[in-house]
């Protein structure tokens with residue numbers, strides 16, 4: 001299906017008509033967070049709509065895969081820093097789940113890539129938020145609202161993303177010392193990982209600068225594509241204030257059958273466990289350090305989030321305003337009262353009004 | 358009007374407003390240029406200037422917690438000894454507050470590479486319209502649920518009042534080079550902007566000044582700008598030695614290719630500071646030309662920059678107005694500056710007509726209404742130029758979810774009738 005207004009309208013119509021909507025992409029992140037409900041599966045159109053390298057922006061259907069986007073941008077020595085674990089992921093799925101890739105330390109989180117979104121609303125309309133330009137404060141930030149919303153506020157159909165020139169060189173290194181020493185010695189490392197096997201660093205930029213930084217930090221070049229990200233039947237990601245990562249690492253190291261790797265300076269710790277109990281124990285470590293653990297795969301009986309949502313009253317009102325009947329991806333996010341409009345809020349038909357013809 | 362000195366006092370002021378069912382308006386330094394802090398409908402005005410403490414700086418985590426009334430430049434100054442700075446640098450940074458920056462999602466010359474305010478705010482304590490306090494975002498990289506922090510940034514006081522802000526601090530670059538390129542036509546300068554981006558360079562800053570403003574600035578500060586240039590580009594490159602050196606040569610080559618008369622690289626920090634002083638004093642400089650100005654803020658796709666700029670000049674000519682341009686060319690963010698004397702009979706309608714025409718030209722070129730100053734009152738009724746009824750409805754739903762009572766700066770950003778089903782829907786294309 002090409003990315004035409006008709007195709008997007010068809011998505012909106014399907015969403016409007018269904019009683020329970022399950023937005024689907026490539027299925028690479030189905031197990032992240034709350035369980036996928038049963039209902040009408042709705043996908044988004046795929047394909048690149050517009051790409052002008054001189055603008056450093058690209059417009060694509062939300063069903064486009066990261067692989068396809070990479071190929072198009074790569075032909076012009078550009079990239080969009082999305083970095084999913086599985087590059088078959090669709091843009092819509094990736095943004096809806098909202099997980100940032102490992103180069104966040106340098107390039108910032110996933111949500112910073114998104115300039116404009118178009119999405120199908122629960123009542124079958126197409127809504128656009130944000131705008132096509134790289135700088136824009138026209139109206140409220142619907143793109144950021146949609147990133148990480150797990151499909152519970154609308155089904156993304158088309159997005160405009162920010163691109164950047166590809167670095168001349170990207171190279172992984174092993175660091176002999178502490179991750180903080182690397183951070184102090186290097187101006188802007190793209191990634192610093194820290195785990196049982198020590199510290200690894202990704203440097204990107206002008207080859208002479210990369211060499212000079214590596215020399216200054218006494219790094220040893222690695223021939224590979226970087227460290228192995230934890231892989232195990234049960235996976236999750238810990239999110240803690242960056243200063244707590246060492247504590248989390250120590251806690252995880254004490255667990256049997258648990259593998260882990262932290263993004264230093266970010267506060268993300270990737271965890272894999274041989275058993276579901278192992279992942280539950282890792283969650284305990286995260287909580288003790290003032291953070292939380294998101295289930296990414298496996299661990300079917302574990303709660304997806306394991307924490308109550310912050311500012312949950314506001315979140316419940318947001319949910320009720322966009323999806324008053326709770327038909328969009330129910331259960332994917334633990335919104336209190338989702339499915340029933342918060343009492344006393346949806347008053348006078350001002351929000352959550354009926355579908356327009 | 359009140360001047361709370363603690364978050365609790367902000368909450369108390371909001372609660373008083375709630376009890377009397379009166380709107381409230383947050384105000385920082387009042388430097389906003391879209392009327393966001395303008396009181397409408399006898400509101401309680403809550404001024405944050407007494408909430409001006411830097412609460413905590415964590416150099417290892419590169420995070421600072423500040424109160425909303427802290428001035429932007431004071432924050433950067435207070436962490437400079439650590440080799441850190443707060444990246445968003447609005448030209449008003451000596452006067453505007455972090456709270457105002459958060460509410461307008463402020464930008465600045467150096468936001469081209471490093472991103473605007475939204476990319477630098479990690480967490481916020483906000484007082485909601487019922488007087489309750491909520492924390493949005495956090496220091497951990499991800500929070501479960503919706504990105505309410507992201508929604509609040511840029512909400513222009515319509516979703517509540519920020520009382521504490523955690524911002525990301527940025528490490529000072531190792532090497533900085535500032536270039537001044539001098540052109541005999543704005544077309545050549547514009548083509549150079551596109552050429553630089555197309556060459557795979559995203560400078561730290563890429564600013565353009567046209568003939569009139571360059572002369573005005575030179576007369577005012579004597580920064581060494583060419584008084585006879587049709588346009589100049591101020592390009593800043595930062596990072597590490599080899600990359601910056603290579604980019605300096607590439608920018609020089611792109612400039613020459615497009616007919617730059619000269620390319621000057623600031624020899625030292627003093628010269629660099631002087632070049633920037635020129636750029637940042639533009640608004641002071643024009644005070645010597647005429648007593649009043651109306652500064653616009655629109656964004657166009659960067660490849661359409663020259664075309665829209667030429668239209669802006671035509672509009673000025675049609676309305677017989679002096680129009681100067683000093684702007685963030687690298688991200689297509691135009692700032693047409695109409696300079697006039699309000700005492701001149703009949704000038705005001707020409708000024709506002711020119712403003713309308715600029716907005717329309719920009720939207721026709723695929724642009725947006727504002728890149729950094731916000732919508733506020735000024736552009737509220739122009740919102741239907743870029744958003745359809747369903748788009749505005751969705752924004753209204755988001756706003757109302759934060760403030761179902763409609764008390765937080767209620768008359769700003771969204772035109773009346775934005776909510777579907779609300780009476781008096783603004784006809785498409787109609788405004789002002």
Ligand SMILES: Cc1cc2nc3c(=O)[nH]c(=O)nc-3n(C[C@H](O)[C@H](O)[C@H](O)COP(=O)(O)OP(=O)(O)OC[C@H]3O[C@@H](n4cnc5c(N)ncnc54)[C@H](O)[C@@H]3O)c2cc1C
Pocket residue numbers: 382383384385386387388389390392393394405425446447448449452453454455456457458459460461462463464465466513514515517518519520640729730733766
């Ligand atoms: C000469 C000059 C140059 C400028 N250059 C730039 C520039 O380069 N880039 C740029 O982005 N802007 C620029 N501006 C515009 C202005 O400085 C910014 O919009 C700034 O962010 C406003 O900060 P303030 O403290 O003055 O806020 P105010 O003007 O007091 O308020 C602005 C808005 O923020 C809201 N607000 C204020 N504090 C809070 C709070 N704590 N919580 C919630 N809402 C709040 C107000 O209700 C209002 O809607 C310039 C202005 C001038 C006069």
